[in-house]
Amino acid sequence: MGDMVVVRKEGLYCVPGDFYIDPWSPVPRAVITHAHGDHARTGSGHYLAAQPGIGVLKSRLGDISVDGLRYGETVRHNGVTVSLHPAGHVLGSAQVRMEYGGEVWVASGDYKVEPDKTCDPFEPVRCDTFITESTFGLPIYRWQAEQDLMDEINNWWRKNADEGRCSVVFAYSFGKAQRILSGLDAGIGPIVCHGSVEPLNRAYRAEGVHIPPTVLVTDIEKAALRRALVVAPPSASGSSWMKRFGDYSDAFASGWMLLRGARRRRGVDRGFVLSDHADWPGLMSAIKATEAERVIVTHGSIPTLVRWLCQNGLDASGFDTEYGDEEEGEATPPAAAEAPAAGDANA
């Protein structure tokens, strides 16, 4: 039997099932691991996604034909048994398990191993072949415990508030923003969310995730901003929207902030190392837990991870995908993300 999942020009394709996983071009049938822009794109005929993520998916892709599947629930499609399992990445994120002819393949989408309060925790799924992401596939990437980080954020906010200075955290509006919100100490001051963050807060609250009360900047007295914490997408940085906050202190929340170079390029006062992807030990433990003998690596540090896994006795190879090309997501290192589209006639 050939490989159950291959790369086609439209995306990852399940051969016996005749469906795609997170396709980057329109296809008849798409299974979506999560609603970040580089994994969920418009134009496909029919979508399948994990139930908790349906709200977000619809809010981003509009009126689509979509079925929601509860985690662990199975459906059969062209003889392939398909089920979705929590990936711990963002609300509704899922790994796709496919079983056919006694063989099991799992496509991870994006995942994070450490649990957090905003989505179901990552669940290791045993399989023969595991398709893993590798965004932070270098041993330098190790995340601190989430609580320590939240303490850092709250302390920074408290200090700013005591000095009468507004705190602004730049974070991707879907996922990262809600993670931060869920860990804030609302006793410090008011919490303001940018207009692009608020709809996602609603989707999270609708799924029963606890997000502290938030307001839009238009709904708060200017004086109260001096004690406020503002959550805004990175694109708001440097925009005129920021002017109202006066002498604010700013921070950027991303796994890339681990490195001083990346932090200084960002030019913010603080970098909070907060990621919704697995760190190096997370990738290693997740791969091990699947007990897969074959591992296929997608977006991130493909050659590095492939070489390391091969060296450690696994049958590893890479898939070229188009994930990680989107601004709204962490999958691209900030250096490359900042590079404007090539406009060089000579090259």
Next chain:
Amino acid sequence: MREFARLYADLDETTSTTRKLDALQAYFSSATPENAAWAVYFLAGGKPRQAVPTKLLRQYAIDYAALDEWLFDESYQAVGDFAETIAHILPPPTERSDIGLAVWMEERIAPLRGAEPARIRDALFSYWNELEWRERFLLVKLIGGGFRVGVSKLLVTRALAAIAAVDSKLIAQRLMGWTDGRVKPTAAGFLQLIAEQSDDEHTLRGGQPYPFFLSHQLAGEPSQLGAPGDWIVEWKYDGIRAQLVRRGGQNFLWSRGEDLITERFPELAAARLPDGMVLDGEVLIWQPGASLPSPFADLQKRIGRKSLSAKLLAELPVVLCCYDLLELDGVDLRSLPQHERRALLEAEIARLDNPLLRLSPLVQADSWEALALLRAGSRARAVEGMMLKSRTAHYGVGRTKDVGIWWKWKIDPYAIDAVLLYAQPGSGRRASLYTDYTFAVWDGDGEERRLVPFAKAYSGLTDAEIAQVDNVIRRTTIEKFGPVRSVKPTMVFEIGFEGIALSPRHKAGIAVRFPRILRRRTDKAVEEADTLDMLKGLLEAAGA
């Protein structure tokens, strides 16, 4: 170490001067004097010798993390900083310690110098296992001798002045010599640094120089400075800025970087001076009877040498071209106006009548236009332009303007259009970005025409331009040699530089000084870049 790591992080994480100052003050008011002494040493730019060779540090980090060399190297490529790479690849510590900086430096790091490799390995393993990543990062920096922190010496001086409640000029004065590595930072030393002003301040000075007064670049036209008569105008020499200090019957020669360089210039070490005199000037190679100083390249030949033979000293004789007098008969003259110091200087140089000590001549003209005309001839005089010193200026501390000002009015740099040929990633905030470039010019004609590399440059582009160039480099790579990429020649840049000299060591046969990128020439095709012949033409114009 924890306190110091916290301070380092605070300084590193903010770009705001006020917040850096706050962090420094908070540190100095809580740290014990022995720890603070070492902190001052590092913050003021002290660079201890490497205690453990980089090779061993790297090997033991790889062992400790149970990784392979290639994976370490890939990690290093992504991080762009050796100590930071080690700090992150090691598994988290299982123990925690909080030992002060002084104990770390004196009892834990110093004994590693020259120790048996096995002993170094054991020590590193146990140290790493009690520190979190920020502290490990610092530890490797302190051991590896590459510590740098994003804070100016001026800011450290201000913080100490605030803590001590004394004038920051006094702190700057006391700080001289703190970082030259010959005096160990001690608690007593720190307490003296922040003590109230005393009457015997002067006798405590030893052979120390005064903080150098630094000039500002004149951006616009000098006519904005008022009447030329309010300014003392001199040539700007291209040598080594230095203070020659005579105290206690001995000469001390200090470079601007506060390195003691007396031994490199035995002629000046032996120059006869009256005790209690400090001269400020430029060390230059000047052949007897010559009307002009020799090019900087000649001075470099002396700097590079470990031992100075009699032959070399005869071939490349130095002088101190003096332009300021900071101390006379043991009296600090720095708060006299420039013109009064100048008059005293002229009298002293005349009295000493020593060919080693030349007086920097005044440039006389009655209008800015006339001065501009003279300045245009700078290259023929082997100078970099002019210095404009306010007649009323005191001798300030560092690059300040509060007690008067010195302007440097430099000639425009040489400029040439060159092609980017090789690139390699930078470090620090430029890690993972291709920011260090090698540029080439055309040589030969017709079929034989080829690009010859002549300069490396890495500064001069904005972040947005760097991102664009980085993008093109990645898309036009031909070959990779380790971190270096050769690229298809597609990009032309205007490269500026200050000087040019023959150099058999360089492929192009010439070497340029202070090359930097002036701008990207998107309007020029690669074929239109400049040629080696044009560069050589500049060489002749420079009279070299």
